[in-house]
Amino acid sequence: MKAVGELMKVFITRRIPQEGMKILTAAGVCEVSQWDSDEPVPRTELLRGVQGAQGLLCLLTDKIDAEVLDAAGPNLKVISTMSVGFDHLAVDEIKKRGIRVGYTPDVLTDATAELTMALLLATARRIPEGVEEVKNGGWSSWKPLWLCGPGLSGSTVGIIGLGRIGMAIAQRLMPFGVKRLLYSGRTAKAHAAEVNGEFVPMETLVSESDFIVVTCSLTPETQGLCNKAFFSKMKKTAVFINSSRGAVVNQEDLYEALSSGQIAAAGLDVTTPEPLPTSHPLLTLKNCVVLPHIGSAENSTRGVMSALAARNLLGGLQGSDMPSELSF
Numbered sequence: 001m002k003a004v005g006e007l008m009k010v011f012i013t014r015r016i017p018q019e020g021m022k023i024l025t026a027a028g029v030c031e032v033s034q035w036d037s038d039e040p041v042p043r044t045e046l047l048r049g050v051q052g053a054q055g056l057l058c059l060l061t062d063k064i065d066a067e068v069l070d071a072a073g074p075n076l077k078v079i080s081t082m083s084v085g086f087d088h089l090a091v092d093e094i095k096k097r098g099i100r101v102g103y104t105p106d107v108l109t110d111a112t113a114e115l116t117m118a119l120l121l122a123t124a125r126r127i128p129e130g131v132e133e134v135k136n137g138g139w140s141s142w143k144p145l146w147l148c149g150p151g152l153s154g155s156t157v158g159i160i161g162l163g164r165i166g167m168a169i170a171q172r173l174m175p176f177g178v179k180r181l182l183y184s185g186r187t188a189k190a191h192a193a194e195v196n197g198e199f200v201p202m203e204t205l206v207s208e209s210d211f212i213v214v215t216c217s218l219t220p221e222t223q224g225l226c227n228k229a230f231f232s233k234m235k236k237t238a239v240f241i242n243s244s245r246g247a248v249v250n251q252e253d254l255y256e257a258l259s260s261g262q263i264a265a266a267g268l269d270v271t272t273p274e275p276l277p278t279s280h281p282l283l284t285l286k287n288c289v290v291l292p293h294i295g296s297a298e299n300s301t302r303g304v305m306s307a308l309a310a311r312n313l314l315g316g317l318q319g320s321d322m323p324s325e326l327s328f
């Protein structure tokens with residue numbers, strides 16, 4: 001048994017699924033302190049909690065910047081985020097200080113692809129609107145022209161960012177009889193052949209797609225990518241879906257496009273900010289379906305993410321391999 005003094009100090013910024021906590025406890029190498037709540041850690045508590053830590057296990061809601069790294073001090077060896085996205089981490093600053101980073105790719109791919117499909121179908125076929133009409137007495141009869149929306153069969157779908165999640169969505173789209181699958185991104189991908197994906201310039205994807213699905217990561221290049229110019233090139237009948245990060249979209253421009261009939265509908269699992277204030281104009285629109293960032297909220301997925309984040313943390317603390325280390 002090691003004396004407490006020899007244990008490595010770790011700060012965890014939230015209550016996380018048991019799977020990860022059990023792994024950390026069983027390893028017996030760290031002294032864990034935690035923001036033991038379902039709500040995000042206040043900034044002051046984060047700055048306090050991280051002091052002297054050798055390991056930090058954080059979530060996508062925690063902005064890990066130079067101030068946090070300074071507060072942690074020189075002992076910080078590893079940051080393990082329980083997320084596949086890492087736009088909340090000041091990667092350059094982290095790299096400069098030689099701190100290793102773990103993240104959780106792959107394990108949430110299926111869950112996020114499933115949710116994106118659900119959001120796409122719900123938005124296109126106006127499911128939330130239909131549910132609301134049933135509840136509020138708006139359902140007067142079966143009506144030939146009521147609550148119609150576009151279907152996937154025979155359609156063209158454009159995926160922005162054919163990475164792990166984009167590819168899993170493409171695979172799920174195939175049995176729906178999609179006619180063309182377009183994708184854009186930095187480079188053509190060999191794996192696109194599996195889904196008959198056509199690598200096209202962004203302009204072509206935007207103007208030819210009946211459905212646009214955004215799954216790229218948030219980077220300086222993709223920030224605000226879906227803006228007025230983007231929406232103005234879309235078909236008036238097209239549906240826009242975003243399950244990546246809210247900041248890829250200019251929400252004022254999206255509101256304008258939706259309310260003016262420039263595009264048919266939008267489904268968003270991510271927004272800026274999160275949560276989206278209940279007074280936000282997008283929430284007044286029937287043709288906009290907004291979900292509270294639940295892409296990976298599938299029963300077993302969060303436990304698996306938590307376990308992977310714990311293993312990444314241990315790898316970084318012990319100077320050994322991390323199952324999913326971010327290479328930068």
Ligand SMILES: O=C(O)[C@H](O)CO
Pocket residue numbers: 060082083084085086108244295296
């Ligand atoms: O980055 C992530 O992990 C997703 O957005 C949430 O699971």
